[in-house]
Amino acid sequence: MNHVIMSALKKESIIGFFLLCLLSVFSPVTAADSHLSAVKSNGVLYFGTSSDYVPFTFYGADGTITGLDIQLAEEIANRIGVSLRVIDLAYDGLIDSVRVGQVDLIGGALSKSIENAQLVDFSRVYFMGTGRIVALKSKEIPADITLSFLSDKSIGVQGGTNFEQWVLANLVTEDRAAEQFLVRYLTIADAVKGLDQEEVDFVLMDLNTYNRYYKSSGNYQLILEDQIKEEFAFASHQDSSLIPEVNRQLNFMMLDGTAQRIAEDFFSNVYPISNSRRIRQSMPDSSGSSVQSEISCTNAMQFIGDVTIPDGSKINRGASFTKIWRIYNLGSCTWNMNYRLVPYNTVNSDHMSYQISRTVPPYSVYDFPVIMTAPSEIGDYQSSWQLQTSEGKNFGQTIWVKINVVEPEMDQSPEESSDLTAVPQ
CATH class of the missing domain: 3.40.190.10 (Periplasmic binding protein-like II)
Structure with missing residues (x-):
């Protein structure tokens, strides 16, 4: 949905x-x-x-x-x-x-x-927004609490936001790692659902989002007077x-x-x-610093062109085809075989990831093939992909395959498929 x-x-x-x-x-x-x-x-x-x-x-x-x-x-x-x-x-x-x-x-x-x-x-x-910590109305909150009140509580955030970074910077300690209390969700709606189901004790969200969607329900309350800034x-x-x-x-x-x-x-x-900022698969370290700042080389990828299956190609329903993208290593990091291509905006992509088959030095070209299966229903389909490091950090241009699924010219028995998927080579 x-x-x-x-x-x-x-x-x-x-x-x-x-x-x-x-x-x-x-x-x-x-x-x-x-x-x-x-x-x-x-x-x-x-x-x-x-x-x-x-x-x-x-x-x-x-x-x-x-x-x-x-x-x-x-x-x-x-x-x-x-x-x-x-x-x-x-x-x-x-x-x-x-x-x-x-x-x-x-x-x-x-x-x-x-x-x-x-x-x-x-x-x-x-742009400047304000974040606040939200709790269920039914939860008993002591008066005059401070930030230390959160020291043994779980907090939900939308992954990849400034609010996640605030939690990492202010609530992570030597004795309390992020994975012990921080829960990342794809969207703030998912985070609030987690709060409703008591998966987490609190949710940190934008104040305007709270006022617009959740305040009127009477099911929630704001705690702490501290306001967390969000600056773009x-x-x-x-x-x-x-x-x-x-x-x-x-x-x-x-x-x-x-x-x-x-x-x-x-x-x-x-x-x-229809898409949400992707959550990293690996956990940031307890210091709150990003993977980006820890790596001396840079990861960057430029899309050069489609070797096969240009946008709008007609593919028989249920048919297998090989999509090949030509990409360029624009960064200073060498891509090794721990780098992989993953579907974009998919939370669990472990079963649909494709490793690079050889090392790709900086400033060199690589043709990335993926065997795919067209859906069984006719229509237009798109599948988007991004490169990912071994640390779970996506980078480079988003690449995609766009096809027009048609009826086979001859009587065939295409395998059942409800979406554009990739299968192992």
Whole structure:
């Protein structure tokens, strides 16, 4: 069942999310590198995002990536005088993709974390949310509790969010590892369901989400007065001259009301969620630092083209076929045979992962074949995939196979299949 996020925030509330620093509106671009000049010369701003976080970045009904962050980036590009090209990437691989120059700018509900700030330059914060800890109304909570009250309690969060990082940074101790109390869910709706079923003691979520969906039921309560900030920003490689220009354009957009109008459009609509930010299969260490900051080399992958089965290929229902993607190792890490291709937005993908068959050095090409079986029902189908490291971190461009399943020309007996699946070679 698709989860639905609905937001009907008043204009005043939306404006409150956006931070305006008038003193920096007319600040000059001072960074020393030539990144901004190169973008203007090329005429294109390459924007990397993970299209899985409504309403900031997601696939619209027309099959293109849209969202609050996409529209902001497009407006920035227009004001710079270039076009915008959006590249769909794994969320965990966004930082590396901009570090190696695969894209010029990254965004899409990108948290401005201390760890990532050591690797890239962030723009000013353009969105600020507030998180609160939610408990069942029936749960007895002592008065005047402090953060230590949570020391022996379990907490549910939506995986891959700033709130998860807050829990890791504030509640993990030498005596209490994350796996002992932190439960990651694909969506906040799943986390609340876990709270209802007493899988967890508390859930940490965005305050506006709580007020919009759960407060009126009377089944829940907020505990602790501490408010957890959620800050989103754009980012580019370190010392990029693009970031000061992005800041300048964001400031102008806030002054003339463009940013607020874009936000109002997306926060006042209803969007079905057909995909959710993927949860890492491995647990982060107790320090709360990301795998990204622990690895000296970078993981990045660029899609070159389809060797077989281009988009829209006609495949007989139930027939087996071999899809081959040609990809390029754009990073500095060597891909070994512990790297694998996994279905995108699938929680348990262990039974559907495909290891790389040889080592792939940096700056080299690899053809990745997967044998698939077409569904038994005619129609259009798509299956999306991402590369993954041995630590369970997805990276690189999202690749897919799109086919049109048709009736066989001759009388055949296709095997039963309800979805586009991959089978071992």
